[in-house]
Amino acid sequence: MLVLPHWVIQVLQVVVILVLAPLVTGIIARGEAIIQQRRGPRVLQPYYDIAKLLQKETVLPEPAGPIFRAAPYVSFAAYATVPLLIPVLTTFGLPLGYMADFFGVGMILALASFIVSVAAVDSGSPYAQLGSSRLRSFGAFNEPTVIFVTFVLALTTHTDLPYAFGATIRSSTVQVVRPSHLLMIAAFFMLVLVETGRIPVENHGGTLEFGQIEEGRVAEHSGPGLAFLRWGSSVKQLLLFTILMNVLVVPWGMASSGDLGAVALAIGLLFCKALGVGVTVVVIESSFAKLRLYKIPEFTVASFMLAVLAVVIFLFQPGYGDLHLTVFGATATISAVLVLLLEFGMLRSQDVWEQLRLYALSSVVVAALAVITAATGHGNSSLYALGAVTIALKALVFPLGIRFVLRRLDAEPRVPSVIGVASGILVAIVLCCFAFVALRPIHIGAEAALPLSALPVAVGGLLIAFLLMVLRPHAPSQLLGFLVLENAVSVASLVIAPGLPIILALLLLFDVLIGVLVFVVLVQYLAVERTAIRTDLLNRLTG
């Protein structure tokens, strides 16, 4: 078999990224079109666009100087440098791979963004300047996020080289499902959404619109310059996807030698991983609305807070010893973190319908956890039944029933909040940290196989559910708080007590069912008698 020299692979990394990037962009655009029931552009359209733009002449705005002219090429060169530094195709470091660490990569990416912003100022166009000033102000929290993500990497590996991190994970796979790692991935993914201009931050690739940020910045460019900017932003997107997948999420499937077949396989797998992220992006773009412009900092702040939480959790996580990665352990931790993140979503949301959807989603996570617990042999097979009942009750009957009642009552869907959303999330983060700090010295003394690191996450979820009830003076929202509290406890129960007899588990669910009925009856009374379900109006009884 042909063995490629290292320098060839090094060059190949750059070429692969540059060539694949427009394709990934095209596929995402097409996927979104399909979900929205449009025909959409061809998958190869970005290549055609670039080719077309390259043939056009350049039109410069009057005040434009050399910076404006150089910006597209400088930024493209910066993007083309990054593939040299990160693990794209190989698990081993290539000759130039150790030139820069994670910060170095971040700085090169920042340089590219900076030069485009300066060019926007140079162009003298107020629209482009607005775009770049928005990017600067909304992006203020991106850099701290990157720094805290790097902290987690560095704490885990004692270095911040992207290659070293992948190697650490491969050698001890349990790392990848640690709560801190999962939260870091969530934070980084939100950062990727911001940086690639995706919903909920920005409407990607549309016509000129006043909410635009990234698109606005390049409004004055034309011809080959615009071609390189467009191409550059595709490359940046693929780079971020690559870092997300090849460094943080699944650092597997790369070539461990210069073998041609292995490298070819790595290219294919890289494409598949990028498509995986792309599909997620498509789903998010199609299911959420764009945030109002002044709400965008909330999103970036939330991402930053998650990164901070990841660091704190890392410092207080229970010792792992020589644990091995098991399907059960991985599912338990991932489910717990997912339920937690969905609760953060509910805390952020100010719309009761969205909260209902998020609750249903977290119930599905709980049910999946039950099923996988049974499938991996950690509980008896009656957990399948529990999973089915959970889906039926908590993912279908409760949300649909509550929706039906609220529709009939014609209830106000907007959920007020006692304090600002960002402050609420900050408090939630503090509560989560508290759960970790409080549970750290506690030795449960249960069976060794149980993934006890999921317990503090579940307890954090419990506290956030309380917070949700406290902060939202809105009867249906408080009911959802109670339900999501029950979900958090369910996760805890499945994680540390999967053997709980099914009869008891079903009794508990039955109790919750009756509880929900009573809650709904009371909500109805409240709505009928007081024509309001604002519970902050319930202030007659004091003292």
Added chain:
Amino acid sequence: MSGALYLILAIPLGAALLTLIDGWKLARAATAIAGGCSLGLAVAIGLSVRHGQVLVAAAGWLRVDALGAVFLLGTGLLYAMAAVFSIGYLGVEQHTAGFPSFAKRYYALLNLFGWSMLLVPLAADFGTLWVAVELTTIVSALLVAIDRTDAALEAAWKYVLIASSGLGIALLSIIILYATGTHALGSAYIPRFIRFSAHARQLSTDAVQVAFVLSVVGFGTKVGFVPMHTWLPDAHSEAPAPVSALLSGSLLSAAFYAILRFFQVAVANGDRSFAEHVLIVFGTMSLVAAGFFVLRQRNYKRLLAYSSVEHMGIIALGIGFGAPLAVAGALLHVITHAAAKGLAFLGAGSLLRGYDSKEVASVRGAGRTMPWTGPMFLAATLALSGLPLSGVFRSEFEVVAGGFASSQNVGVVLLLIFVNLAFFGVIWHAGSMVLTSPAAAATGTGAAPGAPLSAHAPGERSVWMIAGMLGCLFVVVALGVHLPSQLSSLLGHAADLLRTPGR
């Protein structure tokens, strides 16, 4: 004898079903009979376990020992008296529109409420225990809201939200206890009390302590420990009076019973003083806070509600002191408090019917206008304040004496100070209601001149209400004058179960 366990569960449930099939007259008769039968069965069960025997039924899912029987007795008594009292209490509204359906709903829920509270001491494992306690919350929330006034809805919403959240924490404590048990008992087992007590030494102390504290916080929300008590005065003041009596006398102690089961595991695990200190801290906080709140109340039902917080604090202190006498006294206090607070709330209900007001200031001269209710209400408040000749005096005396015996002097002194403070507050208010002249009411409240006094003139409304109160009064006085040897034997064995579980 284990048939009694089935019967005591079947009868209230049967009565609840009967209320649904026919009119409200059948419903009220069925409720009264079911209450009486439950009391009889509770006494029978108490008698049969008084020497430390254990009744088991339903393949081990139901189990009563001496400790459970104590709580069964309190609940049985109040269920019966509340059922009788309800006949008169609802009878006043008999001619209003929509009464039949309201009465049927009320009686059905009352029976379910009684049933769920009888289920609590019968549960043999932590799972069923939690389910039963949560059921009591759910059913009683509907009873609190049954009047559908703004205040009642507000109270019910607060109650169900806060209590359910507390029970969420309690559920977590059960799960932690279960998880720590997997090491000794295998990965899948039924979390029976006896299994935990028997294997308690093999459990991780950390986990048991966390579970215990969480259970005190979680179930303590329903007990009404300060600072989780905020729902309690609202629910007690807005519920119909018989329901208030059941809430205060039975529901709070049912939740306390759940804590005691965790206490047993914690003690059997080895660290007795930790568990006792937790109870002492929560008991003292409740006592101190309630003492001050009692002073400033203007609503006599809220006054009694805060007095419940205080008495739960006394029970917690009694268990926390740990001396045999104190523990037995605390358990006796469960029964005497149920009787005395039942009497007080029933009396309050009768006053409410007589005067149409919950304000202390509106009720004047009850001693003359309501010759039965007035004195009995005063007697109830005197008993609650721990005056001799009442059962409460006996139980509080035992708690105090036991506290000194185990040299918990600070706790005992605090207890004495704040019991006296509450005494002052309760007697002051109750005295102003009962021992004044009736004329004061008109000037005191500024009642609209020319109001149809004949329709609303204060006075006794129903002999059934008086009968219910007399039943409670009899128990209060009887336990104060003479403690039956059967009961003291039962209490002694129950105290043993708390002091040396696992043997």
